[in-house]
Amino acid sequence: MIRFSREPLYASLLPLGVLLLWEALSRMVHSSFFPGVGEVLGSLWTLLTKGDVEGIRLHEHALHSLLRVLGGFSLACLTAIPLGILMGLREGIYRLSKPVLEPVRFIPPLAWIPLVILLLSGYWRYLFVIWLGAFFPILLNTISGIKRTSPTLVEVSRSFGAGKGTTVKKVVIPSALPEITSGMRVGLGVGWMCIVAAEMIGGERVGLGRLILKYSELLRVDMVVAGMITIGVVGLLMNEVLLRAEKRLFIWRREVSL
Amino acid sequence: MKVEDLHKHFLTREGRLEVLKGVSFEVREGEFVSVVGPSGCGKTTLLRLVGGLDSPSSGRITIDGKSPDPSLHRLGFVFQEDSLFPWRTVWENVRFGREVRGMEGEREVGELLERMGLRGFERCYPHQLSGGMKQRVAIARALAVDPDLLLMDEPFANLDAQTRWILHQDLTRIWEEVRKTILFVTHNVEEAVYLSDRVLVFTVRPARVKRVLRVGLPRPRDKLSAGLVKLRKEVVELLREEVPYL
Ligand SMILES: Nc1ncnc2c1ncn2[C@@H]1O[C@H](COP(=O)(O)OP(=O)(O)OP(=O)(O)O)[C@@H](O)[C@H]1O
Ligand SMILES: [Mg+2]
Numbered sequence: 403m404i405r406f407s408r409e410p411l412y413a414s415l416l417p418l419g420v421l422l423l424w425e426a427l428s429r430m431v432h433s434s435f436f437p438g439v440g441e442v443l444g445s446l447w448t449l450l451t452k453g454d455v456e457g458i459r460l461h462e463h464a465l466h467s468l469l470r471v472l473g474g475f476s477l478a479c480l481t482a483i484p485l486g487i488l489m490g491l492r493e494g495i496y497r498l499s500k501p502v503l504e505p506v507r508f509i510p511p512l513a514w515i516p517l518v519i520l521l522l523s524g525y526w527r528y529l530f531v532i533w534l535g536a537f538f539p540i541l542l543n544t545i546s547g548i549k550r551t552s553p554t555l556v557e558v559s560r561s562f563g564a565g566k567g568t569t570v571k572k573v574v575i576p577s578a579l580p581e582i583t584s585g586m587r588v589g590l591g592v593g594w595m596c597i598v599a600a601e602m603i604g605g606e607r608v609g610l611g612r613l614i615l616k617y618s619e620l621l622r623v624d625m626v627v628a629g630m631i632t633i634g635v636v637g638l639l640m641n642e643v644l645l646r647a648e649k650r651l652f653i654w655r656r657e658v659s660l
Numbered sequence: 661m662k663v664e665d666l667h668k669h670f671l672t673r674e675g676r677l678e679v680l681k682g683v684s685f686e687v688r689e690g691e692f693v694s695v696v697g698p699s700g701c702g703k704t705t706l707l708r709l710v711g712g713l714d715s716p717s718s719g720r721i722t723i724d725g726k727s728p729d730p731s732l733h734r735l736g737f738v739f740q741e742d743s744l745f746p747w748r749t750v751w752e753n754v755r756f757g758r759e760v761r762g763m764e765g766e767r768e769v770g771e772l773l774e775r776m777g778l779r780g781f782e783r784c785y786p787h788q789l790s791g792g793m794k795q796r797v798a799i800a801r802a803l804a805v806d807p808d809l810l811l812m813d814e815p816f817a818n819l820d821a822q823t824r825w826i827l828h829q830d831l832t833r834i835w836e837e838v839r840k841t842i843l844f845v846t847h848n849v850e851e852a853v854y855l856s857d858r859v860l861v862f863t864v865r866p867a868r869v870k871r872v873l874r875v876g877l878p879r880p881r882d883k884l885s886a887g888l889v890k891l892r893k894e895v896v897e898l899l900r901e902e903v904p905y906l
Contacts, residue, residue, distance in 0.1 A: 480831060481808075554739055554741055554742070554743050554744065555745060557713055557737075557739070557743075558737065558739065558743050558745075558756070559756075559760065560713060560730055561713060561730050561735055561736075561737035562730065562735075562757040562760040562761060562805060563729075563730040563731035563732075563734075563735075563761060564730075564754065564760040565731070568760060572756070572759070572760070573745070576745070576747050577745075577746075577747065579747070615901055653748075653785070654746050654747045654748075654785040654786075654787065655746070655787075
């Protein structure tokens, strides 16, 4: 007998409810600053087909933002992973750098913006702001992944006469890899969330953050919401893709974290 | 392998913890020797010292005349706790030591898996295996480097009686085929007398060798034979002197 799963039905119930509530509220408020569902969908369509006031279309905005985020994210991986491995292996380096890293971690990317404007220019501005957002999740996960390596597994390696380097390569890093990867996923997400801040100061007119800023000046809330939704959806898709890749890559793990 | 007047203490927060206090014994090449002793007396500590994973406070250990050094001697260590690499398949786990030592050849790995009854499980990950299977893989991994000395730390402690029994027979058979020198730690007396050529009985901590018993019965052995039962009784009596409520 074939059983139809009811799960998709239930899963779509809540978003549907949210949309209905939104539409109802917007009709009650009846203000141009509170667009309804239809209006926003219309704006999304306009952005996709005709583009914004300057004729730049939605996918171009998304693509530029994505490339900037990937740039900053790559830089974050290249710096945070080696540093995290080093700090995870050497307690001394970890303890020495903690008083510097910990306060910096809590400075929001927005707070850096005046400084970035003064010190950096061009593409470096994007890179820096996104790097800042992505760096810490990756670093912290890498450190904890390395530190969490089972001492027994390290001893197995030693008992076969493996040197320190071989043990790190064959035991410590593979065992930390799931945590490093999930740090990368979280880092990419945070980096993506920094896109508006980064594009506030990057000069170019293209990018999802730019799109939102542009229309907020024009008081076009429908367009702003359309931009927000695009950021949300792209972020969600990236996360899903990476989550699936993780499950596949780390099939040997019984559980995969969220 | 020779152990002479071995002492080991740990410095803990509570102070100096004397674990081994003058342990001496010898294991000849190809011999199967068991160590039994009360829980916490220092059996794991002894194996770690013999395996070169830790260094003695005083005294001497020599393997073929040299101090134990994992990069010098070929050792196979089977740990008390779960020790398989969860990200490696059975096959890759068994290859691990060979990779580290730069030993070529996949055929040996295959033969070993066959002999350990692991055929068909080559591509499984540890979490897909039963406890008994995992220990088989751990033993295969240790044997795969063709070790001069096999150190086994209560490898069957966490298994049910039946699985344990099967593994005893398999280990005996394999040992007869490969004739490795084995130092086997356990607190299971039946296991010790069934498997070994000699049994070292340890005292409570700080541990010394209390008595050495020669089993001297031909294999295959019967666990319920009069000879083995008598030896078991003897060992239990000795342990009772150490731990009265046993
Ligand atoms: N690195 C260490 N630092 C401090 N104390 C230790 C250390 N390793 C072991 N000990 C102590 O040494 C004693 C002997 O430990 P060991 O693990 O050798 O016992 P064991 O005979 O193997 O016990 P079991 O039968 O429970 O496995 C214990 O009291 C333990 O707490
Ligand atoms: Mg022990």
